Amino acid sequence: MFFNLEKKDTATSARAGTIETAHGKIETPIFMPVGTQGSVKAISPADLNDIGAQIILGNTYHLYLRPGMELVARAGGLQKFAAWYKPILTDSGGFQIFSLAELNKITEAGMKFQSHIDGSYHFFTPELVVQIQRQLGSDIMMVLDQCIGYPCELDQAAKANEITIQWARRGLEEFHRTESIHGYEQYLFGIVQGSIYPEIRRQSAVALMENDFHGFAIGGLSVGEPKAAMYEMTGVCTELLPETKPRYLMGVGKPEDLLTGISLGVDMFDCVLPTRNGRNGTVFTPDGALVIKNAKYREDFSPIDENCNCYCCRTFTRAYIRHLFQAQEILALRLASLHNLTFYLKLMRDARQAIIDGNFANWRRAFLSRYQSSKETDGGTGDF
Amino acid sequence: MFFNLEKKDTATSARAGTIETAHGKIETPIFMPVGTQGSVKAISPADLNDIGAQIILGNTYHLYLRPGMELVARAGGLQKFAAWYKPILTDSGGFQIFSLAELNKITEAGMKFQSHIDGSYHFFTPELVVQIQRQLGSDIMMVLDQCIGYPCELDQAAKANEITIQWARRGLEEFHRTESIHGYEQYLFGIVQGSIYPEIRRQSAVALMENDFHGFAIGGLSVGEPKAAMYEMTGVCTELLPETKPRYLMGVGKPEDLLTGISLGVDMFDCVLPTRNGRNGTVFTPDGALVIKNAKYREDFSPIDENCNCYCCRTFTRAYIRHLFQAQEILALRLASLHNLTFYLKLMRDARQAIIDGNFANWRRAFLSRYQSSKETDGGTGDF
Numbered sequence: 120m121f122f123n124l125e126k127k128d129t130a131t132s133a134r135a136g137t138i139e140t141a142h143g144k145i146e147t148p149i150f151m152p153v154g155t156q157g158s159v160k161a162i163s164p165a166d167l168n169d170i171g172a173q174i175i176l177g178n179t180y181h182l183y184l185r186p187g188m189e190l191v192a193r194a195g196g197l198q199k200f201a202a203w204y205k206p207i208l209t210d211s212g213g214f215q216i217f218s219l220a221e222l223n224k225i226t227e228a229g230m231k232f233q234s235h236i237d238g239s240y241h242f243f244t245p246e247l248v249v250q251i252q253r254q255l256g257s258d259i260m261m262v263l264d265q266c267i268g269y270p271c272e273l274d275q276a277a278k279a280n281e282i283t284i285q286w287a288r289r290g291l292e293e294f295h296r297t298e299s300i301h302g303y304e305q306y307l308f309g310i311v312q313g314s315i316y317p318e319i320r321r322q323s324a325v326a327l328m329e330n331d332f333h334g335f336a337i338g339g340l341s342v343g344e345p346k347a348a349m350y351e352m353t354g355v356c357t358e359l360l361p362e363t364k365p366r367y368l369m370g371v372g373k374p375e376d377l378l379t380g381i382s383l384g385v386d387m388f389d390c391v392l393p394t395r396n397g398r399n400g401t402v403f404t405p406d407g408a409l410v411i412k413n414a415k416y417r418e419d420f421s422p423i424d425e426n427c428n429c430y431c432c433r434t435f436t437r438a439y440i441r442h443l444f445q446a447q448e449i450l451a452l453r454l455a456s457l458h459n460l461t462f463y464l465k466l467m468r469d470a471r472q473a474i475i476d477g478n479f480a481n482w483r484r485a486f487l488s489r490y491q492s493s494k495e496t497d498g499g500t501g502d503f
Numbered sequence: 504m505f506f507n508l509e510k511k512d513t514a515t516s517a518r519a520g521t522i523e524t525a526h527g528k529i530e531t532p533i534f535m536p537v538g539t540q541g542s543v544k545a546i547s548p549a550d551l552n553d554i555g556a557q558i559i560l561g562n563t564y565h566l567y568l569r570p571g572m573e574l575v576a577r578a579g580g581l582q583k584f585a586a587w588y589k590p591i592l593t594d595s596g597g598f599q600i601f602s603l604a605e606l607n608k609i610t611e612a613g614m615k616f617q618s619h620i621d622g623s624y625h626f627f628t629p630e631l632v633v634q635i636q637r638q639l640g641s642d643i644m645m646v647l648d649q650c651i652g653y654p655c656e657l658d659q660a661a662k663a664n665e666i667t668i669q670w671a672r673r674g675l676e677e678f679h680r681t682e683s684i685h686g687y688e689q690y691l692f693g694i695v696q697g698s699i700y701p702e703i704r705r706q707s708a709v710a711l712m713e714n715d716f717h718g719f720a721i722g723g724l725s726v727g728e729p730k731a732a733m734y735e736m737t738g739v740c741t742e743l744l745p746e747t748k749p750r751y752l753m754g755v756g757k758p759e760d761l762l763t764g765i766s767l768g769v770d771m772f773d774c775v776l777p778t779r780n781g782r783n784g785t786v787f788t789p790d791g792a793l794v795i796k797n798a799k800y801r802e803d804f805s806p807i808d809e810n811c812n813c814y815c816c817r818t819f820t821r822a823y824i825r826h827l828f829q830a831q832e833i834l835a836l837r838l839a840s841l842h843n844l845t846f847y848l849k850l851m852r853d854a855r856q857a858i859i860d861g862n863f864a865n866w867r868r869a870f871l872s873r874y875q876s877s878k879e880t881d882g883g884t885g886d887f
Contacts, residue, residue: 156826156827156830156832157823157826157827157830158827158830158832158833158834160832160833160834161833161834161837162834163814163818163834163837163838164818165814165818181830185826185829185830186801186822186826186829186830190801190802190822190826193802193804194804194820194822194823200820200822200823200826201823202818202819202823417570417574418574418577420577420578430547430549434547434548434549434586435586436578436584438570438574438578438584439541439578439584439585439586442540442541442569442570442574442584443540443541443542445569445570446540446541446542446565446569446570448540448542448544449542449544449545449833449836449837450542450544450545450546450547452833453545453547453833453837454547
């Protein structure tokens with residue numbers, strides 16, 4: 120069975136489960152470090168194994184442009200290419216075309232866009248996007264979707280959603296028409312869109328649920344809308360989506376957003392926040408996020424988090440890490456990224472344990488009370 | 504005993520020995536990875552331990568400016584600050600003032616210079632440089648020297664050398680006047696200067712040898728002079744320097760330069776070449792250096808060096824590493840640096856073993872014959 124729902128919280132909609140793929144099991148709720156171009160920035164696969172990462176994300180848009188899916192396929196798939204032998208989820212490219220590519224033109228047929236690297240023209244169809252992900256060999260694939268910005272008029276959201284639903288069906292047909300290239304099973308998720316309009320979100324979810332997707336993503340959030348709207352839309356979707364399939368809230372977010380997502384019934388998350396903020400010198404602790412470059416850490420010879428068991432915290436002081444950032448040393452990027460990913464993965468493990476123990480709501484309250492007591496930083500943007 | 508000479512080659516002047524410091528033994532000949540600002544660029548202390556690094560180098564000039572020696576001292580010394588618990592050698596800053604700093608003005612008293620970071624004015628004396636290194640707590644310290652460029656007139660070289668000898672004596676006096684701050688023994692090396700003038704090199708060596716330095720560095724080479732001159736000057740120095748003390752050829756160089764240095768009786772080397780070239784995508788193999796970004800490696804699914812046991816070669820293909828460079832992924836810098844340092848350290852271990860086996864000349868010939876058969880690259884500049 121692809122997804123096994125192990126435990127449901129009673130006070131909230133939180134769930135604990137297991138996803139089983141050819142490359143191993145994933146215990147949910149789970150955070151997926153983002154390996155945009157086939158590498159989680161500044162982090163090695165050995166590092167990821169050390170900190171207990173169970174699944175990473177790759178970006179179809181980026182890998183299609185560079186190094187190209189044919190090369191990845193000839194390498195034996197993205198796992199072998201990147202030497203990461205645990206599960207990989209790839210997105211569909213829809214969000215990157217929306218946010219990165221130039222001159223994107225969307226018709227029912229697909230999306231025309233210009234590469235952000237060399238300006239070359241490309242055309243993504245729902246079928247091609249499945250074919251690319253077959254070549255990449257990701258364990259979990261995403262259908263092509265049309266992501267829209269915020270704010271967005273109702274009729275625009277409705278129209279984009281219609282296309283997204285058509286594309287989802289076409290993607291699923293292509294999925295069934297084709298087979299795995301690399302000799303192991305792959306899975307396909309649909310993506311619920313609909314901006315901040317509950318009715319469109321519901322239509323989207325209901326239409327997608329008529330198809331045999333292996334799971335459902337909630338897309339088009341964390342694009343500038345108010346937090347309350349993001350949470351509301353997430354709840355609208357998870358209320359409708361089948362309990363027996365995993366739910367993935369795309370591109371979210373800050374620690375508190377993950378916990379809210381979990382309480383609304385989300386199982387999977389990805390975000391560049393821990394690695395990007397790490398590279399910018401913002402590090403997460405149970406007492407809130409710290410801007411490690413601040414002068415107050417100049418002579419702070421304690422670790423970032425004395426209870427964290429990552430290599431960074433076991434080995435180095437805040438003063439040294441601050442020095443590395445001041446001196447623009449590459450090691451700084453790695454250490455801060457490693458610590459932040461460790462923090463996110465532990466947060467998910469702790470949340471899962473709390474759900475299993477029937478104590479999620481209390482645990483979450485205690486975590487947030489301590490985490491939000493510090494006002495040094497809110498951890499930067501969680502926009503994408 | 505600080506230095507133990509274990510074996511002398513008969514066909515060349517090569518030697519195998521052991522240096523003993525408070526932070527452990529160093530088997531010579533040795534290559535010292537450069538940790539300019541208290542971090543070997545893109546490499547962690549755990550990486551350095553994995554690849555068998557025995558000693559690293561720190562730059563007094565850089566650490567003085569940032570984070571400052573007082574902070575390093577309060578951290579318990581550079582070993583504790585950087586979490587590298589094996590030996591550290593620090594240079595004196597003379598070379599960086601020569602090559603990096605602005606408006607440096609040299610008098611008998613010392614060197615006035617402007618920081619390359621913020622333009623602030625500083626004044627280094629031979630005494631201060633020893634005091635700084637006491638605070639840093641390096642196992643092996645260097646006296647302040649006046650490095651001169653190439654070409655350089657005889658009288659200019661002679662004058663600079665006179666100052667360097669005076670400064671060496673003053674540095675040694677300061678060394679004896681002061682004590683270790685961090686509770687373990689430190690050692691002080693003199694630096695032979697003299698540009699490409701054999702007579703000045705000899706005068707310099709003889710004058711320095713009258714003092715009880717623990718070892719001798721050969722400085723002011725690899726600054727643009729012809730290779731033949733560099734080798735000749737090295738030989739002029741090692742012929743005179745006492746057999747019972749280690750010799751350190753500063754800032755050299757390419758693999759072939761290290762082997763020539765060894766054959767001339769040098770025990771210690773440092774150079775940014777393996778890490779800098781690694782960051783530029785040039786990697787070393789027994790068949791010569793490769794420019795991994797070249798298109799020919801696009802679909803090369805073999806490791807950089809199939810006989811290398813570093814994490815990079817055990818784990819990743821040339822195609823993937825090329826992709827990381829193309830995609831400007833930070834992991835590329837680390838993997839190429841790690842591999843190149845592994846190559847350099849193994850080269851030194853193999854040279855040492857060949858000396859012990861009485862087979863150095865043959866081993867060197869065989870290595871160079873294979874190494875120089877490839878004409879893809881000469882491994883870039885070894886200028887500093």
